[in-house]
Amino acid sequence: MTDKKENIIQAALELFASEGYNAVATSKIAKVAGVSEGLIFRHFENKKGLLDAIMQDAEIRISQVFAPILFELDPQKVIQKTLELPFSIEQKEYNFWKLQYKLKWEPEYHNPRKMKPVLDKLEWAFAELGYQNPPLEAELVIYILDSIAIAILREGLQSQLKFKSFLVSKYNS
Amino acid sequence: MTDKKENIIQAALELFASEGYNAVATSKIAKVAGVSEGLIFRHFENKKGLLDAIMQDAEIRISQVFAPILFELDPQKVIQKTLELPFSIEQKEYNFWKLQYKLKWEPEYHNPRKMKPVLDKLEWAFAELGYQNPPLEAELVIYILDSIAIAILREGLQSQLKFKSFLVSKYNS
Amino acid sequence: MTDKKENIIQAALELFASEGYNAVATSKIAKVAGVSEGLIFRHFENKKGLLDAIMQDAEIRISQVFAPILFELDPQKVIQKTLELPFSIEQKEYNFWKLQYKLKWEPEYHNPRKMKPVLDKLEWAFAELGYQNPPLEAELVIYILDSIAIAILREGLQSQLKFKSFLVSKYNS
Amino acid sequence: MTDKKENIIQAALELFASEGYNAVATSKIAKVAGVSEGLIFRHFENKKGLLDAIMQDAEIRISQVFAPILFELDPQKVIQKTLELPFSIEQKEYNFWKLQYKLKWEPEYHNPRKMKPVLDKLEWAFAELGYQNPPLEAELVIYILDSIAIAILREGLQSQLKFKSFLVSKYNS
DNA sequence: TATGAATGAGTATTCATTCAT
DNA sequence: GATGAATGAATACTCATTCAT
Incomplete structure (x- = not known):
């Protein structure tokens, strides 16, 4: 990919994310x-x-983020790694x-398929650990x-760090 | 409020909610x-x-939804009523x-103050029930x-009904 | 004329004069x-x-301003009184x-007829006083x-007062 | 400057001059x-x-018109050349x-600075020729x-030609 | 590949004017 | 006489897109 094409994608990602797809003029993307x-x-x-090009890139990036979880064999660690995401x-x-989260409201761009592998893995982990309702437990974790x-x-990492250990201990049987 | 003014608000609410504020032309609102x-x-x-007028109406409606929780005196029921929201x-x-949820991404319209009373009440309830970390438990419930x-x-009530009893029993000590 | 009608005329005169006919919205006139x-x-x-109503009023007001000159019998005083206008x-x-001067650019509202009596009187005065070219002398005075x-x-009376005696003495044979 | 940009300026100048800035729609300028x-x-x-672009061009054009007067060394000729302008x-x-004259009513566009050099030169000429009040004589000429x-x-050159020799002889000592 | 002039349909907004009350 | 809600045409301006170079 040429430099300039990459520039366009970066500028568009930044602007779409902060101001919203419709609110950003192509002229502004070009300028940035x-x-x-x-x-x-x-x-x-x-x-x-x-936008489609950006979202296609996304699929790859997302699967890379999920890979370590999918390859994990210890159910407890599957849950912990997910919680740390x-x-x-x-x-x-x-x-x-x-941008991913904003576009969840556009049916065209909200495809739950992306999460399916993680969801399945979580479900397996909860089952392994003897939880009563693994599918719902898994979905709940994703919701959280x-x-x-x-x-x-929206508010920065600091504001939510308190949840990290709280959740980990909550799911530590 | 005249009929026509109310018509405008209803049409705008509908269109803003489904297509997004920026994507809706005033001409379309007028037509609808x-x-x-x-x-x-x-x-x-x-x-x-x-949009502001719509969001101002919102504050009132929202507080009406929360009222029964705030007046509840039994901590267990506070949690249950919240979960059922x-x-x-x-x-x-x-x-x-x-529209409320979409606009959460616009700092101008995302005011967490709206949730504060419920959050406080939940915290109180968890404390009453002897939970170890009431503030985080409360916030977690809101997140869920x-x-x-x-x-x-996005997907309809049916798709999520399964969570209702699941959550209620989860928070039934 | 009712109070309110008069209010409208006054407001319109003020706004038309300061901002220009086209630049003033009827809503603004109403508000003022x-x-x-x-x-x-x-x-x-x-x-x-x-606007027409305003300009019709004008004709009367203008003729009142000119009356003392037209009734003057001493040619020297005719010139002096004109210069002092x-x-x-x-x-x-x-x-x-x-407003009168701004509208001079609109052919519809620029009628030189209004000045005709004064011009004629001035011409007569200059003739009486033996000037070589009374018609042009008269017109020149009007121009000045x-x-x-x-x-x-535009700039206030103060800025131009210096011309008063200067002109009077210039036309004092 | 591209052809089309120049077209726009010409059309705007023509329309602003004849109908007034506010009365001309941009759609009309485009069409013309x-x-x-x-x-x-x-x-x-x-x-x-x-409008600003047009008025900026103006400054240059105006100074070109004034140049011959400013370079004139014979005071009598300075006055004559000015009168012929x-x-x-x-x-x-x-x-x-x-357009220049119409906009004199808008404080933003009426800058007397433009005339200052000619005014100064005239004042100098009247002083050279022994007039009693050179500053006022100069200003008066500009007024005329x-x-x-x-x-x-407004009415065409023909209607005013009579003043040419009249004024020249008036200021010929 | 890259530019930048140009377009035309569209956008929010204004405005003179009408009309029921 | 007077109001104020309502209109629809017009207005300044924007925007995604095209195209010649």
């Missing part, structure tokens, strides 16, 4: 990316195509995740983590 | 409301003023709540309920 | 006049009708005169006075 | 200029920015000058010329 407006449309079919988001990835992730993205 | 576009600006200073959202209020509410708004 | 916007259109056919505009009439009046309206 | 309305706002920040306005520059220029712009 330091390229001509026309170039956006040479690299991407249209504005939506640019939101606390390990790097600052430079905030925009990326903000979503809310914490959103809070971190 | 069955009024002239100009009337929107006689009643509200500008498009944002219309998302499952009792009426269909006709979906738009209203969708937020996620469930969002899921209900 | 302290009446409903609808009332403007009950009293005047439309916005232009309001712009210096005797009362502050509260500034808006009125500003117009420029001075405009300067006074 | 033969460009899309959007282009106006690519080249100029907004409607006022277009309004009679030498070319027809194709009428719009330009109309303004009125004549306005009359020419």
